[in-house]
Structures are given as structure tokens and as C-alpha cells.
Amino acid sequence: MKTLTFHDIERLSAFLDGQLRQAEKTRLETRIKSDPELAATLDGLHQARSILRRTPKRRAPRNFTLTPKMAGIRPPVPRAVPVFSWASAVAALFFICTLGTNLLGQFSFGAAAPMMAAQPMGVGGGPSDESLAATEAAVDSGNAYLTATPETYAMTIPEATATPDTRLVQPPETSQEKTRQPVNLWLVFWPGLAAVLVGSALLIRWASIRAFRRKISPRQKP
Amino acid sequence: MDEPALIRAAQRGDLEAFNRLVLTYQDALFNTALRILSDEELAADATQEAFLSAFRALNSYRGGSFKAWLLRTVTNACYDELRRKKRRPTTPLEPETEDGDEMESPRWLADPSASPEEQFDQADLEHAIQHCLDGLPTDFKTVVVLADIQGLDYTEVAHVIRVPLGTIKSRLARARLRLRECLQAFGELLPAAFRLGKERGA
Structure with missing residues (x-):
């Protein structure tokens, strides 16, 4: 064999x-x-x-079907979502700018120099006797009146001096303050900066989209 | 909906269509993985991984036998699992000798409390086949599982494991020869209909 x-x-x-x-x-x-x-x-x-x-066939111990999560399928994103995301970013930026402007404004004007109390005018343009007396009383009661804020000013005036005429001894007039305020550059700076940033972001976005489109559909050479 | 229509729908991202294909082929893929890996848990993991890979790579399917295409994904998943297993070896379930060697004899199949007839049931046959398959190198085992258990033809097997047709013929012949010897060793433990004689007609 x-x-x-x-x-x-x-x-x-x-x-x-x-x-x-x-x-x-x-x-x-x-x-x-x-x-x-x-x-x-x-x-x-x-x-x-x-x-x-003839090997015995086993049944699968469970179903092996896929769930959307397993397959990595995400729900379609609405078209408006990118617009909303940009709007949110811009809104957030302006909020920060506004907050910054307010804070800076508070620091700049909150400690302004005290103003002299306006004098009630008498006949002929001079101060009246009542007003002079009121002013003296105010000077006597201390410098606190002069440096106090409008609210505390009103609260600290003694009742004896708070005659109807003394209503003329009011906190410093803000109209005068306003006329002397310089133009607040921060109010111009922040919106300008925001506009520049948003513009840059849009430019970058546009450039990246253009680059991506070129990548996925390269121009065919003749 | 027929299979080509389901495949086209699944290629467009229709998960429901793909899941109908999953339900059709999940038994075949699980059984293939089970025979290659010899572990139910690992086979289930490999099957799930295979279907996930298949869904992700569905656009690379270019026609032909869809079953063979799916079997390729599960075979790859099994190879990955075997590589992982090799890096992190686990304790074999088969009994060991006092020296720590794995028992080669089929004594582990014997159950003294059961009658001989009960031992010749399908479960024993399955265990015998699995034991013999586990004695084969992975490449041989994969070919014999695909050709003889899943019923693919030589061309499909070559497509699944990406080797030339001649290699398939050679591996299948070697695998069958070794399986014949292994199954002969089981002798009386196999059901009468499946006992292998040493001579023709024995």
C-alpha cells in the first residue's frame, strides 16, 4: 500500500x-x-x-440591530442653527462690551469733584439774604454736605434749615456736569472693537468654507 | 422589500433597512464567530462589532454575495478579538492535567451521571466539533468554518479572507484531514451516524 x-x-x-x-x-x-x-x-x-x-446552528443570543446612537446618526441640524449661533456670539460680545462700558463709566464719573451749591439769585442778580443764611448754615454743618451725594445731601440737611427757600440749595446740577463731560471714547471704542471682531470672524469663516469647498471639489485641470 | 433594495436603502443611511438585513444574517454571523472564537460572549461582541463596521463601510459594498461580504467583516472582527485575546490571555475552560497541560482526550465530554444515549445528542456532537476545530490553526479553522459550516464556495471564501483560490484548496484539504483524524479519536463518543471508520465502508 x-x-x-x-x-x-x-x-x-x-x-x-x-x-x-x-x-x-x-x-x-x-x-x-x-x-x-x-x-x-x-x-x-x-x-x-x-x-x-451538520454542526448544530445556534440562534443568536440577542438581536444585533443597531440603534441610531450606535450608528452615530445625528438628527439633521436646522439651517438656521449657524445663524443663531453667530447671533448668540455677537449678542454675548455686545453684552460684555456694554458691561465693560458701564463699569468704566462708573469708575470714571463716580468720584467726580464736588460742585459748589447753586446760589438762589436775589433781586439784581445777587444772592438773597435767605439763601446766604442757608448757605452759611450748610457750611457750618460741615463739608459733608458739599461732598455728599444728592441723596445723602437731602437727608443730612437739618430740618431747621429746610425751609421752602432752602429747596434752592439742591445737590449740584448735573446739567452743568454734562456740559463739561468729555466725549466718552469707550462708547465708541467697544462697538467698534465688536464690529472688527465680528468682521474678522465672518472673514475667517468665509475663508474656511471656501477652502473646504475647494478641497471636496477640486477644479479639474484642462 | 428584497435584499438589493434593502442594501440600497441602507447605503443611503436607512438604519431600519439595515436592521432588517441584520435580522436576516445575525445567526450566520454569530455562528461563524462562535466557531472561530469558541466563546459565546466574545462571539456576540465580534458579531455586534461586525454589524457596526458593516454599516459604516456599507458604501464600499460593490455587489456580489452580501452574506460573504458580511462574513468578511465578522472574520476580521474575530481576528481582532483573537489578537486581543493573545495580548491578554485568559484561563482555558477545558480541564488541565496535573502538569498544567491542556487535556487532549475527549474525557471532558463524558458525564458519568448521564446514559450513553444522552451523551450522543446534538450538544455532544457540537462539543466534539468545536474541540476539533479548536485544535486547528486559525487560518485553517476560518476556511473550514466558511466552506463547510457556512456553505460558501471556494470563490466566496477566497473573497472573504482575501487569499488566492489555491491557498483555499490547500488549507481546506489540510483542515479536513486533521478534523477527520480528530473526529476519529472521539470514536464511540460520536453518534452512530457520525462515527468515522478507518476504512471505507467500516
Whole structure:
């Protein structure tokens, strides 16, 4: 009994699966009839294949369907979302600017120099006697009156001096203050800065979108 | 809806259409993974991973057998799992000898409390096949699982594991030869219909 080569085994396996050409198949069939060892090997391979084909099939332990989250599918984004996001950014920027302007304004004008009390005018343009008396009383009661804020000013005036005429001794007139205020540059600076920033952001965005479009659809060279 | 229509819909991002394909092929993919990995948990993970990869790469499907295309994804997932397993080896479930070697004999199948007839049921046959498959190198095991258990032809198997047709023939022949010897060793433990004789007609 001669020993089979691996080439024989390979051909027997292919013969089982009908993978041999007709001429080769006929030649092998002739050999199988005359060679019991070849026939036994073929039988063994055939049985092994039959057993494998009858391997019990298991049912999947669970369903393997995908959820949108697993598949990484996100709901479509509304078209207006980018506009809203830009609007939010601009609004936030202006809010910060406004807040900054208010704070700076408070620091700049909150400690303004005290103003002299306006004098009620008498006949001929001079101060009246009552008003002079009231002024003296105010001077006597201390400098606090002069440096006090309008609210505290009104609260600290003694009742004795708070005659109807003393109503003329009012906190410093803000109209005079206003006329002397310089133009607040911060009110111009912040909106200007915001406009520059937003403009830059839009320019950058436009440039990136253009670059992306070029990347995904490169121009075809002639 | 027929399969090509479902595939086209899934390629357009229709997850429901893809899930219908999943339900059709999940048993085939799970069984393939189970035979290659020999572990239910790992096989389930590999199957899930395969379907996820398949959905992501669905636009690369260019026709042909969809089952074979899916089996390729699960085979790749199994190879990944085996590589991971190799890096982090776990304790084998099969019994070991006192020297720490894994038992080669099928004694682990024997259950003294059960009758011989009960031992010849499907579960025993499955265990015998799985035991013999586990004795094969992974490349051989994959070919024999795809060809003989999943019923793919040589061309489809070559497409799944991306090797030449000649290599498929060679690996399949070697795998069948080794499986025949292994199954013969089980002898009486196999159901009568599946016992392999050493001689033709035995």
C-alpha cells in the first residue's frame, strides 16, 4: 500500500467539492476505483465534511440591530442653527462690551469733584439774604454736605434749615456736569472693537468654507 | 422589500433597512464567530462589532454575495478579538492535567451521571466539533468554518479572507484531514451516524 501525498489529499478534497476539471476528475475517479487507500481517505474526508455540515446552528443570543446612537446618526441640524449661533456670539460680545462700558463709566464719573451749591439769585442778580443764611448754615454743618451725594445731601440737611427757600440749595446740577463731560471714547471704542471682531470672524469663516469647498471639489485641470 | 433594495436603502443611511438585513444574517454571523472564537460572549461582541463596521463601510459594498461580504467583516472582527485575546490571555475552560497541560482526550465530554444515549445528542456532537476545530490553526479553522459550516464556495471564501483560490484548496484539504483524524479519536463518543471508520465502508 503506497502512502498518499498531500497533493492527493488536496485533489480528493477538491473532488468532493466539484472543483476539479473534467479530465482531472476522470483520472482521479479511475485511481479511486483501483486504490483502496485513496478511496478510504476520500470516504474519511467526505464523512468529516458531512459532520461539519451538520454542526448544530445556534440562534443568536440577542438581536444585533443597531440603534441610531450606535450608528452615530445625528438628527439633521436646522439651517438656521449657524445663524443663531453667530447671533448668540455677537449678542454675548455686545453684552460684555456694554458691561465693560458701564463699569468704566462708573469708575470714571463716580468720584467726580464736588460742585459748589447753586446760589438762589436775589433781586439784581445777587444772592438773597435767605439763601446766604442757608448757605452759611450748610457750611457750618460741615463739608459733608458739599461732598455728599444728592441723596445723602437731602437727608443730612437739618430740618431747621429746610425751609421752602432752602429747596434752592439742591445737590449740584448735573446739567452743568454734562456740559463739561468729555466725549466718552469707550462708547465708541467697544462697538467698534465688536464690529472688527465680528468682521474678522465672518472673514475667517468665509475663508474656511471656501477652502473646504475647494478641497471636496477640486477644479479639474484642462 | 428584497435584499438589493434593502442594501440600497441602507447605503443611503436607512438604519431600519439595515436592521432588517441584520435580522436576516445575525445567526450566520454569530455562528461563524462562535466557531472561530469558541466563546459565546466574545462571539456576540465580534458579531455586534461586525454589524457596526458593516454599516459604516456599507458604501464600499460593490455587489456580489452580501452574506460573504458580511462574513468578511465578522472574520476580521474575530481576528481582532483573537489578537486581543493573545495580548491578554485568559484561563482555558477545558480541564488541565496535573502538569498544567491542556487535556487532549475527549474525557471532558463524558458525564458519568448521564446514559450513553444522552451523551450522543446534538450538544455532544457540537462539543466534539468545536474541540476539533479548536485544535486547528486559525487560518485553517476560518476556511473550514466558511466552506463547510457556512456553505460558501471556494470563490466566496477566497473573497472573504482575501487569499488566492489555491491557498483555499490547500488549507481546506489540510483542515479536513486533521478534523477527520480528530473526529476519529472521539470514536464511540460520536453518534452512530457520525462515527468515522478507518476504512471505507467500516
